[in-house]
Amino acid sequence: MPQEVRGVVSREKGKPVTVETIVIPDPGPGEAVVKVQACGVCHTDLHYREGNIEDAYPFLLGHEAAGVVESLGEGVTGLEVGDYVILNWRAVCGVCRACRKGKHHLCFDTHNAAQAMTLKDTGEELKPALGIGAFAEKTLVHSGQCTKVNPDIDPAQAGLIGCGIMAGAGAAINTGEVKRGETVAVIGCGGVGDAAIAGAALAGATTIIAVDTEDRKLEWAKGFGATHTINAKNTDPVQGIRDLTDGFGADVVVDAVGIPATWKQAFEARDLAGRLVLVGVPSPDMKLEADFQPFFSHGGSLRASWYGDCLPSRDFPMLVDLALQGRFPLDKFVTERISLDDVEQSFEKMHHGDVLRSVVIL
Structure with a gap:
């Protein structure tokens, strides 16, 4: 059954974001629904709000996220319900000319979930930021966007690896x-x-x-x-x-x-x-x-x-393990922990250079 959850939406260029009820469909083939535990507030989210990425409003913002796989669609392999994951915005295809050369980090045909999440009040399809849309209690992604990592890491720290830290x-x-x-x-x-x-x-x-x-x-x-x-x-x-x-x-x-x-x-x-x-x-x-x-x-x-020339399956677990060993200062990037309702205010703090990362905790 489709689920209704709260999420941060940008409806108009340059206008303050709002917390809306969004509809998450059941995962289709190759897709996963992830219960989001934490999501960092990145400059890219602000760029989406300001129309500097594209003009496909409304946007479901948020992309530096960690959480737990709640459900899976048909045909998903290598991932199970309950897995603790960091979300990435480049699910590689494995068959393009870059992937065939063994350069998966340069994949020319990355993909996201095929189905759309929607606004409950209007039924409009939401464009998820970087194909993720994780300023929400749950989100729908392609299963290839889920990278399993050691669950001992704090979600507020882990999610940041999904974009800014990795970049x-x-x-x-x-x-x-x-x-x-x-x-x-x-x-x-x-x-x-x-x-x-x-x-x-x-x-x-x-x-x-x-x-x-x-x-x-x-x-x-x-x-x-x-x-x-x-x-x-x-x-x-x-x-x-x-x-x-x-x-x-x-x-x-x-x-x-x-x-x-x-x-x-x-x-x-x-x-x-x-x-x-x-x-x-x-x-x-x-x-x-x-x-x-x-x-x-x-x-x-x-x-x-671009994205730190990373291969998420290789680099995300490595950075998590290094952080747990005390060899990479992941904890120092988390300036404050906030709620979904505080995202607009966090953009203002970001603009003034008051924070390295505000992190939404769900």
């Missing part, structure tokens, strides 16, 4: 391929940037430089492994990074902001053969302009990291 840590570990003894700079010290710092520390970087315009965020960055900080309001980031790396520049520079100005700073702050990793999300109207010759003379690589 940042993966940018350093998977895309940037940070190695022991290397120097790393991270521009932008929000949740994704701090996850990149934590990932660089985990990989063995010896010099990790955090760059931001707010002293409070720079202090937070130290708690995730930054060895040095630069306030870009007072110090030119490029010169500051060079000064902290014997004049050479960093082996890896992660741009966790995603605007042309920070990308150019990252480009210029690399050492010879250095790697630039873009993980901050640019808007469609942005244009890049850079001198061509310095790229040739410096060599190295310019990379974009």
